[in-house]
Amino acid sequence: MExxxxxxxxxxxxxxxxxxxxxxxxLVLKYYGKKMGIDVQSNVVSLDEDFKADDYxxxxxxxxxxxxxxxxxxDIQTKKAEIKKFIESDGCLLAICGGFQLLGxxxxxxxxxxxxGIGVLDHYTEQQHDNRFIGNILIKNEETGEQYHxxxxxxxxxxxxxxxxxxxxxxxxxxNNGQDKAEGAIYKNVYCTYFHGPILARNxxxxxxxxxxxxxxxxxxxxxxxxxxxxxxxxx
Amino acid sequence: MSLRxxxxxIAGKSSYWFLHTFMNGGSxxxxxxxxxxxxxxxxxxxxxxxxxxITGTNGKTLTTALTVQVLxxxxxxxxxxxxxxxxxxxxxxxxxxxxxxxxxRPLAVLEVDEANxxxxxxxxxxxxxxxxxxxxxxxxxxxxxxxxYKKIIDGVKLAPKATIIANGDAPIxxxxxxxxxxxxxxxxxxxxxxxxKAEPNTDGILxxxxxxxxxxxxxSYANLGNYFCPHCGFxxxxxxxxxxKLGQLTPNSSSFKVDGQELSLGIGGVYNxxxxxxxxxxxxxxxxxxxxxxxxxxxxxxxxGRQEQIxxxxxxxxxxxxxxxxGLNQVxxxxxxxxxxxxFIGLLNANYADGIDTSWIWDGEFERLKNMPxxxxxxGGERYRDITFRLKVAGVDERIHDVEPNLEKVxxxxxxxxxxxxxxxxxxxxMMQLRKDFAEKGYIKGGxx
Numbered sequence: 203m204e205x206x207x208x209x210x211x212x213x214x215x216x217x218x219x220x221x222x223x224x225x226x227x228x229l230v231l232k233y234y235g236k237k238m239g240i241d242v243q244s245n246v247v248s249l250d251e252d253f254k255a256d257d258y259x260x261x262x263x264x265x266x267x268x269x270x271x272x273x274x275x276x277d278i279q280t281k282k283a284e285i286k287k288f289i290e291s292d293g294c295l296l297a298i299c300g301g302f303q304l305l306g307x308x309x310x311x312x313x314x315x316x317x318x319g320i321g322v323l324d325h326y327t328e329q330q331h332d333n334r335f336i337g338n339i340l341i342k343n344e345e346t347g348e349q350y351h352x353x354x355x356x357x358x359x360x361x362x363x364x365x366x367x368x369x370x371x372x373x374x375x376x377x378n379n380g381q382d383k384a385e386g387a388i389y390k391n392v393y394c395t396y397f398h399g400p401i402l403a404r405n406x407x408x409x410x411x412x413x414x415x416x417x418x419x420x421x422x423x424x425x426x427x428x429x430x431x432x433x434x435x436x437x438x
Numbered sequence: 439m440s441l442r443x444x445x446x447x448i449a450g451k452s453s454y455w456f457l458h459t460f461m462n463g464g465s466x467x468x469x470x471x472x473x474x475x476x477x478x479x480x481x482x483x484x485x486x487x488x489x490x491x492i493t494g495t496n497g498k499t500l501t502t503a504l505t506v507q508v509l510x511x512x513x514x515x516x517x518x519x520x521x522x523x524x525x526x527x528x529x530x531x532x533x534x535x536x537x538x539x540x541x542x543r544p545l546a547v548l549e550v551d552e553a554n555x556x557x558x559x560x561x562x563x564x565x566x567x568x569x570x571x572x573x574x575x576x577x578x579x580x581x582x583x584x585x586x587y588k589k590i591i592d593g594v595k596l597a598p599k600a601t602i603i604a605n606g607d608a609p610i611x612x613x614x615x616x617x618x619x620x621x622x623x624x625x626x627x628x629x630x631x632x633x634x635k636a637e638p639n640t641d642g643i644l645x646x647x648x649x650x651x652x653x654x655x656x657x658s659y660a661n662l663g664n665y666f667c668p669h670c671g672f673x674x675x676x677x678x679x680x681x682x683k684l685g686q687l688t689p690n691s692s693s694f695k696v697d698g699q700e701l702s703l704g705i706g707g708v709y710n711x712x713x714x715x716x717x718x719x720x721x722x723x724x725x726x727x728x729x730x731x732x733x734x735x736x737x738x739x740x741x742x743g744r745q746e747q748i749x750x751x752x753x754x755x756x757x758x759x760x761x762x763x764x765g766l767n768q769v770x771x772x773x774x775x776x777x778x779x780x781x782f783i784g785l786l787n788a789n790y791a792d793g794i795d796t797s798w799i800w801d802g803e804f805e806r807l808k809n810m811p812x813x814x815x816x817x818g819g820e821r822y823r824d825i826t827f828r829l830k831v832a833g834v835d836e837r838i839h840d841v842e843p844n845l846e847k848v849x850x851x852x853x854x855x856x857x858x859x860x861x862x863x864x865x866x867x868x869m870m871q872l873r874k875d876f877a878e879k880g881y882i883k884g885g886x887x
Contacts, residue, residue, distance in 0.1 A: 216638040225639045226800025233831045267582040398797040437827040
């Protein structure tokens with residue numbers, strides 16, 4: 203299929219926030235993009251570089267190691283206004299693990315230090331002691347009824363806030379905090395999660411949702427009913 | 439010798455003798471018995487040895503094997519531990535097994551797990567430490583690279599006189615202020631004109647001094663190379679041993695030049711050249727002439743790292759263990775040197791020893807495969823769906839890509855492959871299953887411990 207559309211991905215701190223396989227989410231967006239006739243481009247936006255909301259259709263923000271995350275937490279404050287603008291103007295954002303945490307108010311790191319996020323979403327993250335949530339996880343999205351598979355591996359426990367609904371209700375595994383049965387968060391076109399896997403490789407339907415939403419935002423006058431009906435092959 | 443140490447040694451030695459003679463094994467149990475009786479037994483067992491400790495994420499086993507080969511050109515008696523016996527009890531067993539040597543002060547070259555360095559240095563003060571590299575390993579088991587390095591440093595602090603022989607191309611080994619004498623080895627096969635950054639999904643690229651992103655004049659792989667920080671001036675230290683030229687590289691051989699000496703190795707992979715550089719540097723430290731080291735690398739004695747060659751019904755099969763993204767990418771780079779047509783088999787399990795999270799395969803540069811002369815692909819193992827989809831996204835042609843979850847069937851398929859050469863990349867338990875099957879069919883002798 204000839205590429206009729208172009209979508210641009212900002213890979214936020216892709217050189218620092220790159221825990222196991224998060225890059226796979228971008229590879230998968232490009233893979234399905236190609237099948238849908240979209241040329242998907244990606245570009246790392248890191249320390250001391252400007253993030254301009256208008257330049258991008260999708261942003262991917264992965265998780266990182268503690269040390270890298272503290273560095274990112276300082277730099278990202280300078281990008282806060284543009285990220286907020288991007289989110290509020292219905293930009294699609296996929297945030298994993300540390301990326302999820304940094305969009306919220308704050309998180310407590312492994313040393314017990316309180317690291318500020320940018321607070322563009324209303325959640326916050328505390329620390330559990332001597333325990334990590336590790337293992338395969340299965341959740342169900344309340345609105346669509348879709349089930350999502352993933353692998354979680356986190357010490358932080360996150361509590362969602364105003365305007366956020368979970369990505370899914372936990373059917374197997376721990377989720378955000380092991381208590382309220384919620385996993386991840388959805389706000390406008392922002393998808394937050396603790397899922398590795400990577401999430402889009404194991405749940406191609408989310409990749410499709412993101413691509414369609416980004417297309418509709420970039421090309422508001424085009425009709426995407428045909429693409430919306432297109433079946434994405436089951437990857438797993 | 440205290441009575442306790444003596445008793446402990448006798449108990450350990452006799453249990454080793456018993457296990458070895460009657461049970462055909464025994465690698466950690468004698469150590470367990472001995473340390474139970476005398477927790478400080480290593481102090482007694484190791485006191486007559488000059489010990490070289492080899493540690494790091496990747497390359498411990500091969501560096502240890504190559505170092506022993508190099509040192510044997512001068513020293514008669516070099517004690518070493520088998521791969522997999524690199525924790526405290528395995529180390530105790532290694533000393534227990536040693537034959538008595540009353541005349542000389544023998545050498546011991548020991549591969550030591552990163553977290554076990556401190557358990558050894560509490561009792562034994564080595565003459566040298568070798569640091570190969572620190573990469574992120576299986577995330578569900580090990581911590582971050584900085585935590586791992588700190589564990590090693592905790593051990594080094596108990597032996598401040600030991601010389602550190604470290605990979606100078608790894609920024610992390612230049613980040614701690616230690617009083618120990620230091621020897622660095624690295625690649626100097628380039629000029630300093632270029633200015634580049636590492637690939638986005640590379641780990642450990644922050645300047646340890648000012649926390650900005652490091653730049654490079656040259657990158658050999660991952661975050662290894664001639665690094666510098668444009669913000670604060672932090673840069674690679676002076677190298678004592680320099681690789682000045684890379685010669686011919688194939689999946690089964692490498693030739694290169696170090697300090698003016700031509701060296702060649704009967705195994706492929708740039709990561710193995712680093713292992714050889716480390717072994718060479720230890721040799722030089724202990725008075726081995728460069729030419730002697732070259733001879734040792736060329737000797738017929740086979741060294742096994744994580745790859746081995748197996749003849750399966752006339753097919754030349756190379757079986758390679760993959761366990762983390764950096765290692766995986768090095769293996770992909772190594773097979774890219776193959777000029778003949780070959781078949782590619784990727785086997786993924788997700789048991790504890792493999793790492794239960796399969797996400798790491800997405801950091802593997804499988805996109806490179808489609809530029810290689812590959813005639814057939816097979817993906818399999820318990821997590822065949824993950825690896826199959828990974829190759830699909832990498833652009834592998836579905837018409838020449840078979841999926842076969844069952845490993846026994848994969849082995850049965852090998853003789854029917856369209857190429858003479860076959861490369862199998864397998865995670866730990868998949869490799870073990872495969873080796874067992876190969877052994878039953880008589881392609882290889884026995885399993886490894």
